[in-house]
Amino acid sequence: xxxxxxxxxxxxxxxxxxxxxxxxxxxxxxxxxxxxxxxxxxxxxxxxxxxxxxxxxxxxxxxxxxxxxxxxxxxxxxxxxxxxxxxxxxxxxxxxxxxxxxxxxxxxxxxxxxxxxxxxxxxxxxxxxxxxxxxxxxxxxxxxxxxxxxxxxxxxxxxxxxxxxxxxxxxxxxxxxxxxxxxxxxxxxxxxxxxxxxxxxxxxxxxxxxxxxxxxxxxxxxxxxxxxxxxxxxxxxxxxxxxxxxxxxxxxxxxxxxxxxxxx
Amino acid sequence: xxxxxxxxxxxxxxxxxxxxxxxxxxxxxxxxxxxxxxxxxxxxxxxxxxxxxxxxxxxxxxxxxxxxxxxxxxxxxxxxxxxxxxxxxxxxxxxxxxxxxxxxxxxxxxxxxxxxxxxxxxxxxxxxxxxxxxxxxxxxxxxxxxxxxxxxxxxxxxxxxxxxxxxxxxxxxxxxxxxxxxxxxxxxxxxxxxxxxxxxxxxxxxxxxxxxxxxxxxxxxxxxxxxxxxxxxxxxxxxxxxxxxxxxxxxxxxxxxxxxxxxx
Amino acid sequence: xxxxxxxxxxxxxxxxxxxxxxxxxxxxxxxxxxxxxxxxxxxxxxxxxxxxxxxxxxxxxxxxxxxxxxxxxxxxxxxxxxxxxxxxxxxxxxxxxxxxxxxxxxxxxxxxxxxxxxxxxxxxxxxxxxxxxxxxxxxxxxxxxxxxxxxxxxxxxxxxxxxxxxxxxxxxxxxxxxxxxxxxxxxxxxxxxxxxxxxxxxxxxxxxxxxxxxxxxxxxxxxxxxxxxxxxxxxxxxxxxxxxxxxxxxxxxxxxxxxxxxxxxxxxxxxxxxxxxxxxxxxx
Numbered sequence: 055x056x057x058x059x060x061x062x063x064x065x066x067x068x069x070x071x072x073x074x075x076x077x078x079x080x081x082x083x084x085x086x087x088x089x090x091x092x093x094x095x096x097x098x099x100x101x102x103x104x105x106x107x108x109x110x111x112x113x114x115x116x117x118x119x120x121x122x123x124x125x126x127x128x129x130x131x132x133x134x135x136x137x138x139x140x141x142x143x144x145x146x147x148x149x150x151x152x153x154x155x156x157x158x159x160x161x162x163x164x165x166x167x168x169x170x171x172x173x174x175x176x177x178x179x180x181x182x183x184x185x186x187x188x189x190x191x192x193x194x195x196x197x198x199x200x201x202x203x204x205x206x207x208x209x210x211x212x213x214x215x216x217x218x219x220x221x222x223x224x225x226x227x228x229x230x231x232x233x234x235x236x237x238x239x240x241x242x243x244x245x246x247x248x249x250x251x252x253x254x255x256x257x258x259x260x261x262x263x264x265x266x267x268x269x270x271x272x273x274x275x276x277x278x279x280x281x282x283x284x285x286x287x288x289x290x291x292x293x294x295x296x297x298x299x300x301x302x303x304x305x306x307x308x309x310x311x312x313x314x315x316x317x318x
Numbered sequence: 319x320x321x322x323x324x325x326x327x328x329x330x331x332x333x334x335x336x337x338x339x340x341x342x343x344x345x346x347x348x349x350x351x352x353x354x355x356x357x358x359x360x361x362x363x364x365x366x367x368x369x370x371x372x373x374x375x376x377x378x379x380x381x382x383x384x385x386x387x388x389x390x391x392x393x394x395x396x397x398x399x400x401x402x403x404x405x406x407x408x409x410x411x412x413x414x415x416x417x418x419x420x421x422x423x424x425x426x427x428x429x430x431x432x433x434x435x436x437x438x439x440x441x442x443x444x445x446x447x448x449x450x451x452x453x454x455x456x457x458x459x460x461x462x463x464x465x466x467x468x469x470x471x472x473x474x475x476x477x478x479x480x481x482x483x484x485x486x487x488x489x490x491x492x493x494x495x496x497x498x499x500x501x502x503x504x505x506x507x508x509x510x511x512x513x514x515x516x517x518x519x520x521x522x523x524x525x526x527x528x529x530x531x532x533x534x535x536x537x538x539x540x541x542x543x544x545x546x547x548x549x550x551x552x553x554x555x556x557x558x559x560x561x562x563x564x565x566x567x568x569x570x571x572x573x574x575x576x577x578x579x580x581x582x
Numbered sequence: 583x584x585x586x587x588x589x590x591x592x593x594x595x596x597x598x599x600x601x602x603x604x605x606x607x608x609x610x611x612x613x614x615x616x617x618x619x620x621x622x623x624x625x626x627x628x629x630x631x632x633x634x635x636x637x638x639x640x641x642x643x644x645x646x647x648x649x650x651x652x653x654x655x656x657x658x659x660x661x662x663x664x665x666x667x668x669x670x671x672x673x674x675x676x677x678x679x680x681x682x683x684x685x686x687x688x689x690x691x692x693x694x695x696x697x698x699x700x701x702x703x704x705x706x707x708x709x710x711x712x713x714x715x716x717x718x719x720x721x722x723x724x725x726x727x728x729x730x731x732x733x734x735x736x737x738x739x740x741x742x743x744x745x746x747x748x749x750x751x752x753x754x755x756x757x758x759x760x761x762x763x764x765x766x767x768x769x770x771x772x773x774x775x776x777x778x779x780x781x782x783x784x785x786x787x788x789x790x791x792x793x794x795x796x797x798x799x800x801x802x803x804x805x806x807x808x809x810x811x812x813x814x815x816x817x818x819x820x821x822x823x824x825x826x827x828x829x830x831x832x833x834x835x836x837x838x839x840x841x842x843x844x845x846x847x848x849x850x851x852x853x854x855x856x857x858x859x860x861x862x863x864x865x866x
Contacts, residue, residue, distance in 0.1 A: 220467070
């Protein structure tokens, strides 16, 4: 069985390498034979110069400015969404009056897709950071609220009964039973929110911005520099991946008692 | 022997989707102090309801339940409950699970540690203090759940089919273990089971309940049959071969069977 | 176990520690859900109205709910850009359907094949991982390079957004089919095609349906984003209405279009949830 597993692992790695390798080879071949125009698909060499261009300051804006512009706005809106959304969701789940008051409001706002807020944010806050923080906040708050709400509502009844039987009062039930029990679900909500927040900041920067990765991509498009667009997309993907990996590590450190902690 | 727990005319009904369900009807009973009382009956006869009412998890609409002369109004550590699915807090270690009840009831730290050490020794789980529930077998988890209630020195211990989730071997071991643990403090025990064998082995008295709405069908005084030295102190596989044990078991099974309608 | 239902109910009761009495809260709780929700929605609309009127908020910034409602009604016949409300709604739906249909046509068969034929899974999975972290809307510029700025580019963005959940759920649905079912079918003499079409596929169908629902929801989100970002070539769509409102400083148009998008999105979600339940009729 071990041998078979090892063979499977080998075949898997091999096929994976073949698939990525052949895509890269096809990319190189198609562009160097000039079967497609560089605008449709930039050749690898162009992408490299595009990368150097951005790294050394595309349109005289240093790379780190783009990085900081996107990351700081995103983290600001994301942090606000967590600080507001998680307590609100928990409160709504624990207190029926809060549920009656805020539930309908949430139900009415939820179906509006986050990108639909972009023009309104521009109207209200202008094209600066405030509007983008608002967009990220609106987008990320929804999964924070919903998952926190669900997390508390889904506390196993026997755990609450056990704790009450051991003498726990409502405050203890909330802080020492319902919240720890729901923490995995809350963390899932925060992870979903992280992805949505990142996609939202990129979308907002595509519409209007003075820096950031969305700005790079949009400028590449306007100047018909597909290699700049390519590098911008790759940067967005790599940073999205890194943030996700970081999040999974934090999640595991916070929840050492979980059974499925090894398949993040 | 003095009365410890008394049920006066207890009725309970649930509002279900398909109309009201009468779970208990005019349940009248007296439980003696330090008695080991086992309740058997067909599925859905209101056994669990009776236990939850006794735990104070909710109040009967009519009738009263008195513990030591005072009406039960809310749950508390003097009537701790142990559930079938163990209901340990998965985010707490064995030590912290047992500590929970002590801590929220305001016991000083030094005394808590002493008590925890005592019950961990009692259940034979030294060395597992820092394990999480998921790292323990079902039998070990149920030992911890019993210890978590037992450490609070409850006047009454309520057990809701505590061994139903264990395999046959572990179940036998746990029955003998429970007797040993129980005899160190001898609280009043209310024990629910589907296993007639288990009931006859453990009980001072067995209540057979009717099918829904549950009432007392018959009370069998096992202590009288089991003799001065109750057979539960002997190994289970020896007891089970005794003729008087076999007779009692058949008799009770006959009573239960007559209450199980074919359509259940 | 038959005591389980009572036990579960007991647990739920136990969340509210206090015994039930005839308090105002209990009276409100006894009201039908629809009544409670409607009253609260009216309350929030009144708050909105009150804030606008009390602080004299400019109409360009935040119009009151009645202005927005009037704007929505006027949209029914008054054209903005390419036409009136129905033109825009129809344009959005058509785009959504093109992108969604392409995602189904590629995602479902590929997901099935990947789950059924492991080497294909090993071949596709790394590529999938490579593209997974690109937000769909970031594809918009390339989509416009490829297809020109217009409906096709927007449909492509929708496709990239719907594709992933459809593929993943189909794949997982087949993978999660209880292997005992397949073994049982095999001992009854079923051949592999029979197993695929009569065991694996029906058993996976609820997952596929879930994938379609999530795919449609993410596609709807991508549609609005695409109409705002990649809409330079087209003058229709609900996202175009939002953008027009902003560019002409007509906040009532922007908010009105957002409300319409919310309503249409909810309608789509409700209908596909109903359909999803049909697919899984044999579940409890």
